[in-house]
Amino acid sequence: MDRSRADVLPLSAVLGRGRAEWRPGVAQADGRGPGQGLRWLGVPRPAVGAPRRPGAIGSRPRGILRAPMVDQIVEAWRTNHRINLRLIERISDAGMRCTLSTRGGRNVVRQFAHLHNVRVWHLNRRAKSLAKGARTFATYDEPDRRALVAAMSDSARRVEDLFRLASEGAPGVRTIKRGLIPYLAYFIAHESHHRGNILLTLKQCGHPVDSTTRYAIWDWDRI
Template sequence: MAESSLLSESIIKTWKTGNRITSYLIENIPDDVWTESVPGYQQKTVRMIAGHLHNSRCMWLKTEGDKAPITLPEHVDRYNVTKEELLKALKVSSREILKLLEFYISLEKNIPGFALDAVHFLTYLISHEAHHRGQIIMVSRQLGHKLPEEVTYGVWKWSKRAKESE
């Protein structure tokens, strides 16, 4: 039983840290990069990639909404969301993802719409967000707005971001 409790606590802390890393990057995207078009795409912007992070969480919450005690957050308008609006939305969707993880950990069952357990789901969510964080960093460089090393290395400072997420 103690191992299960420790694993549960670790899963929750890991999600909180991953969410903090995503928020940290969003906080540090320069305003002039936020609305820039992604090279190679006519209509995709950095803002749209960032908004997708929250909206993807919402999609998973909706998929599992009838099975777990969660509240569905509102999607953001990826075309017009501000950084401040997105950061608020990410707090809400993070809280609901935590509830979803806690629910399925307590049941010790797979997440039906995902077909695997909470650890796999957590890994999927964090991998998805890391992929898009990398896109945002790369796009910033491609647009000639290389982010400060404090920011690009900051997304790898899990210990520091974990303390910030407590």
């Protein structure tokens, strides 16, 4: 094949030969008509064992996977939990009772209680042995700060155990179908969603957290 020009090829024709990119609206070479085509870029793959330049496609950034993958998963989860604890510590008593709902929706403290309850729900569904003895809050419970920290710390440890056991293929423990890392992402996405809701509620109600705390929750190397 002449690599000096940009040939339009179907995916099967270029796999294993080099890089390709999608070009919308280009007629495909296999006669299927206009649509999503692939344009050959003329950049062959490096030979097996050849050194890769920094930043090259497929190169590994320095320092990645210095610890076993499961340890990094657990550390990400612990960091997420520390952010929750930092917010619980810094939100005022009046702020904990704030809500933007006009129809009985969760206030701030009940949103934190909801995070704990969802963790326990997942434990009951995917690792029943780890859920034994875990307590949940009723829908309209407003636990005090000490009870909230104790409950969330307990469920965080149990979810951490779920991650470790799932990584070992332990019987009776499972994740979502897409795997362990997507499961971690699900948990953190859910809790981050509620943290954003909480911060907006506090701001709108006139009880914002201090700027140091707002910035600290994004400093994952230090928190």
